[in-house]
Amino acid sequence: MSTHELYAVVMAGGSGTRFWPASRKTLPKQFLPISGSKVMIRDTVDRLKGLVPPERILVVTGAVHAPLVGRHLRKLPPENVLCEPVGRNTTPCVAWAAAEIARRSPASVQIVLPSDHVIRPPAKFRRTLAAAAEEAADSGALLTLGVRPTFPSTGYGYIECGDLLHTRPGAAVHEVSRFVEKPDSERAEGFLRSGRFLWNAGIFVWSTASILAALREHAATTLSGIEQILRAGDDQTLARVWPNLPSVAIDVAVMEKARSVRVVPIEFEWSDVGSWTALPDVHPADEHAHVIAGGAQLLAQDASNCIAYGPKGEIIALLGVRDLVVVHSGKVTLVIPRERAQDVRALVAELEKRDPRFI
């Protein structure tokens, strides 16, 4: 067993409208209790307990969200919060965290993961991460975790799994045949049937040396921009250089091109909880197929199959309705059929013109 310091990089730069009106520009999904009683970023960090201590967890987030990180992650040292002046996708984020960790511990291994996924049980997750970290340290490969598809999703990128290289306790390590970007539904059906394809979950494990080498080879502009920022060490340089870094996903910039990439199919429960209709994936339904989240109480009569969300201390009362999403959050009440939940963005677009205070 190799000895290396293990770091974690929590990517918390996301902002979206799919959980509006609970999520807002100033309050993205990772800061909401979508999956349980705690906010998702807190669950993400707690899930690493026993594997990575708080002083080796870095969070990369938008500058406007830094106070939220501080409030929800009180044990995190303030210098471990990296504040992006603007969102530039995941490559600058990964490069910044990698370079920062290299200064602190050049021989370390890193886990890079989103802040807004649901993963259960935590012990199984940590076991897989620990095995993947060993693999990364020993092989120098860039590892990604892959999720066995349960339906022909057109919303995820796919990884074609290659030969099994070897099995560690908690992780079967495979070669990667190829990465495939979000497919159309026909291709997705084929991927599902073949049994060889995994969803790209956006969870990576690599040694600090390996990711820096890969960035230098495939994303040189970004890495040199980051090095310039770190050398200067001031906000002015960050504010000047960062916005000009290419906005590219790390999958596209590095993973699809790097020579030594491996995948570990996961054996634990995973969901990225992509919209209101994903709540039943992570919350038990009651006997009428209702799901309630956010802390509110549900009061339902002669109703079924509804998804309700509201803050603690509030009530969502439903009578004679079915298949609805009902949300109350921050002075907005939303009612929309489950099958149209993705159209919430149309309401947000109209509100952007009419009254942007609510988005």
Add this chain to the structure above:
Amino acid sequence: MSTHELYAVVMAGGSGTRFWPASRKTLPKQFLPISGSKVMIRDTVDRLKGLVPPERILVVTGAVHAPLVGRHLRKLPPENVLCEPVGRNTTPCVAWAAAEIARRSPASVQIVLPSDHVIRPPAKFRRTLAAAAEEAADSGALLTLGVRPTFPSTGYGYIECGDLLHTRPGAAVHEVSRFVEKPDSERAEGFLRSGRFLWNAGIFVWSTASILAALREHAATTLSGIEQILRAGDDQTLARVWPNLPSVAIDVAVMEKARSVRVVPIEFEWSDVGSWTALPDVHPADEHAHVIAGGAQLLAQDASNCIAYGPKGEIIALLGVRDLVVVHSGKVTLVIPRERAQDVRALVAELEKRDPRFI
């Protein structure tokens, strides 16, 4: 033209659940802005402006609601608020106000009216009341206002209109053939077809001397209880005597029995706004047949025929739904089909057991 001081008695003792979750035990409908931007009791008092000055308006309300009366009717002298220890229907309420007004102005005429109706336009209403007051002063009769039915309601009492006695500017005064309590739907159909029946709107006009004489004849127990309360003039007597007064509507106790009763069919717009589904009667609908009230903004796409209610500064957002009642008020969100709006009482009944803080 007779000379008499005109008083008004606003009956604000009502408490119901039909506007839950906006209405609560501690906040009945008359204290909500159901019909416009002001609370209903304020509209009721403002509507009398120019006819009855604030110092001659008495409000009878539940003791727990007295602070709300004070907050919404700042010009009303505090001694004009009569606080019922418990609700005993309208006969004790009418008797108390009548006896109190008799002490201040024995030769006066009174208008007695509910606090939670919508009546438009106010000028036409005042003209009818002024004419009815003249009639009451001149004739000594007990007058009631009658509403021409627009559908065969089984929710109102009816008045069979007798011969036209005479016409004053603003009021045609008829004899009353009989009062009929809430009919079944077949009788209601017949009443509507006959053209002779009016809804009993619960708005009365009478001289103080006449109503006291009628109470002494037909509700002697109640009136002597009230006189005992006024003589003692202390809260202890009120608290001891009041709860034992018979709980009867003034229509049943007096109007149906009194000898000289007359009715004035109204020529203005009237609604008692009996439930959420009555909101379209008093609010203009938008081009998609939505009605929004309470002060909230409506944001609707691909939706129609919904009734929405929420406080000022909030948004009700609807997409892909129709024929719903959607309410947010006081930490409760309600979603119910329009045609089942009366079933809101079933939710309240369940909550009474589960968490009475919300009712």
